[in-house]
Amino acid sequence: MSAVTVTFLGTGSTGDPSRRCGSTAVSLPDGTVILVDTAGGNEILHALREASIDVARIRVIVLTHQHLDHAAGLPFVLFRMAMAGIPADGHRGPIDVCAPASAVDDLRRMCEILFPGMFTPWWIGDRVRWHGCTSDQYVWGLHLRDDGTTSPTTVRLGVAGEALPEGVIATISTMAVSHGAPPVPAQAVRIDAARANGEVRRVVISGDTGPNLGFTRFADGVDLLIHEAIEAESLGANPFLVFGTGHVTAASAGKVAEASRVKRLALHHLNARTGQHPETVRAEAAEHFSGGILVPNDLDTTEV
Numbered sequence: 001m002s003a004v005t006v007t008f009l010g011t012g013s014t015g016d017p018s019r020r021c022g023s024t025a026v027s028l029p030d031g032t033v034i035l036v037d038t039a040g041g042n043e044i045l046h047a048l049r050e051a052s053i054d055v056a057r058i059r060v061i062v063l064t065h066q067h068l069d070h071a072a073g074l075p076f077v078l079f080r081m082a083m084a085g086i087p088a089d090g091h092r093g094p095i096d097v098c099a100p101a102s103a104v105d106d107l108r109r110m111c112e113i114l115f116p117g118m119f120t121p122w123w124i125g126d127r128v129r130w131h132g133c134t135s136d137q138y139v140w141g142l143h144l145r146d147d148g149t150t151s152p153t154t155v156r157l158g159v160a161g162e163a164l165p166e167g168v169i170a171t172i173s174t175m176a177v178s179h180g181a182p183p184v185p186a187q188a189v190r191i192d193a194a195r196a197n198g199e200v201r202r203v204v205i206s207g208d209t210g211p212n213l214g215f216t217r218f219a220d221g222v223d224l225l226i227h228e229a230i231e232a233e234s235l236g237a238n239p240f241l242v243f244g245t246g247h248v249t250a251a252s253a254g255k256v257a258e259a260s261r262v263k264r265l266a267l268h269h270l271n272a273r274t275g276q277h278p279e280t281v282r283a284e285a286a287e288h289f290s291g292g293i294l295v296p297n298d299l300d301t302t303e304v
């Protein structure tokens, strides 16, 4: 494997029985996996198994926010990582769990309530390192190095054609975004990852979000923008679904992608409950975005 691969483990949202809740795996050429969101429960373990992604390969888990369809799979992933027969070449080191700073205590508590003792040293507690992401002054970031170490940093966002620092195989950075009614701390995630030949590929995952100042800077020119989208046609007389809950329409996602000059746009967080149709979502975004558009199904993969 020389490429950076994105696997859409779950492409749906809360209350949609036809798709898994949101989770995306980014696989690096050395087999390392960065997991962004954890779907809504045990379904994350089904998805990882069906995608042939060994939990022992996961080195970093990033949560965009605490909503159940993004964070409720976390204790299942950590439980499985503690239980799994680790292959000889699997990752045994620290597991970096990154979440909005003001959500970390609640997420940790959620795991402890659902599985008392999870963070005791004899279970998995001595491996989990929590990172509270902030974006007050600088973009928060985490460097993954080829020697297996990771370290938090503040990062300057890379631009096309620029290499990663020496020894770094991926940089994860986050940007606070607005979401939720009531609002919850939420973040977009950017992964700058090196292919085997050193070329850097860039992926941004919006998380759930309303419109955000500065997002076009965060996502500027990236290879793949994975954005949530609600199809305007399905909203009918209920615009609250967008304006009251901090989501965006597919048309807005298309405008953001165009303004950010991204190469491809993947639309997810679909919800059959509101009558969303992949082709309508795609068509609404395509009115505003001239690049390639994917509306992936669960377990679809794409190289970046």
Ligand SMILES: [Zn+2]
Residues within 6 Å of the ligand: 065, 067, 179, 180, 208
């Ligand atoms: Zn949400």
